[in-house]
Amino acid sequence: MIRLAVAVGMAITMFGCSFRHANAQTFDRLVWQDDFSGDSLDYSKWEVEVNAFGGGNHELQIYTDRPENVRVEDGCLVLEARRDNAAISGTSREYSSGRVRTKHRGDWKYGRIEVRAKLPQGQGIWPAIWMLPTKDEYGGWAASGEIDIMEMRGQQPNVVLGTLHHGAPWPNNIHTGDEYTLEQGTFADDFHTFAVNWRANEIEWLIDGKSVQKQTRWESSGGKYPAPFDQPFHLLMNVAVGGGFLGPPDATTEFPVQMLVDSVKIYQ
Template identity: 45%
Template sequence: MKRYVMFPLILGAAVMVGACGNEEESAELEGWDLVWSDEFEGDELDDSKWRMDTGNGFYDGDEYVPGWGNEELQYYDEDNVTVSDGQLTLTAQEESASDDYGSYDYTSGKILTEGLFSQTYGRFEASIQLPEGQGYWPAFWMMPETDEYGGWAASGEIDIMENRGSETDAVGAAIHFGGVYPENTYWSDEYQFPEGESTTEFNTYAIEWEPEEIRWYVNDELYAETSQWYTENGEFPAPFDQDFHLILNLAVGGWYGGDPDETTEFPGEMNVDYVRVYEQD
């Protein structure tokens, strides 16, 4: 889930392996120790683990960047984040013009662990069901906690999963690095679901992040890996050698998949069964 429009330079090579089916979910993984998780029990978001983002942009110094730097159309609102029946739901909703949201025609939800939990290296995974529809842009991703190597994207970004709602048979993986925008670049790859499987079902999205390699998985199937990145302000394995926090959001519109159209059905929901973080034992 990017914060600015990128100029592509694709580096590295992906490794594709055969398809495998979903297996029974378990918090225990051989070779890994569970160190942080949220199973979304109860009826409200755990504010000891997550905080909510609101609005339609952010400040870069004194400059306000609307649309989160991606021409996104949604206004993030706390009312669009709910927890019930053992899962988190981020809801994208079409809105009528009102004083509450000004000129924004859509609201949605975004949560992150910034300031509450971050980690360097490990396995980061979530079980997520995605919405279908032109203009939906759900993502499970990571940003550096303290920007050790400078502003975006010199300090890196890790996209564990992002999706175009119009494409229910594929998800994307990416990292962003290099220099401070616009001197940044990225590496990316894509997972194609086997016939009969879809993003509209619950699937497990994960990375395994080590000092000199990051690997991407869908339902425990390895489909991409890279060890080629850099930052202008440090030595390899920088910038991916510092604490990153987690982010879940459901954007509407933007450059990744385009804007909603007359075929898009609202509301759209991104449902999350759990998020878990491990360290190698």
């Protein structure tokens, strides 16, 4: 999700290839979950982030803790982007939205991270499910890594991306990854399950149980491989608006838009 300027990516391994050195470890022990079955967010598991400054990507939203932007409703976490000129801490922006994270409430090293969600669409709408290191053990972003489980440009609602950010601190960071195109319909039509199997020497992306990408090579200026992806990470979910990654909304973008999260499950 944190993008900024990036250098040319490294080679990755893709779509069903076989790897002699791949770790065959499976994850079948459920260690953390939230199915949003209550009528309010479980703050023992989630922090609602409040941020007026656009997330570092020239985004246009302000993240608030208002129920208009973050709430639990009908068995789902609702992250809603609105065009309502919301204000916090003396700063107002044309767009508001919601962002949550598990930092210090759910932090994991390796495992299967699985999120079932229905995504919003529209020009300039940027839903993301991603992970950051709980401690910057190897230095500032992206030397300590970032795992993007799923992100989508709302103007391409049938395509999602899975990406690793690593290398040296910005602006000498690099990213590696690929995209997946849904065979029929869009990711805004129904719920889909986005997951990664994160192992010591391999990160595998899955959509609805189908393996769509594997990466086995990455680097960090702060440590030897398998750094930086050998430290505890936490989960983030948000809907951004605008930014250099996808451009601003236009006259075709309808607000409000929602990312609905049905469940989050962590297996180790």
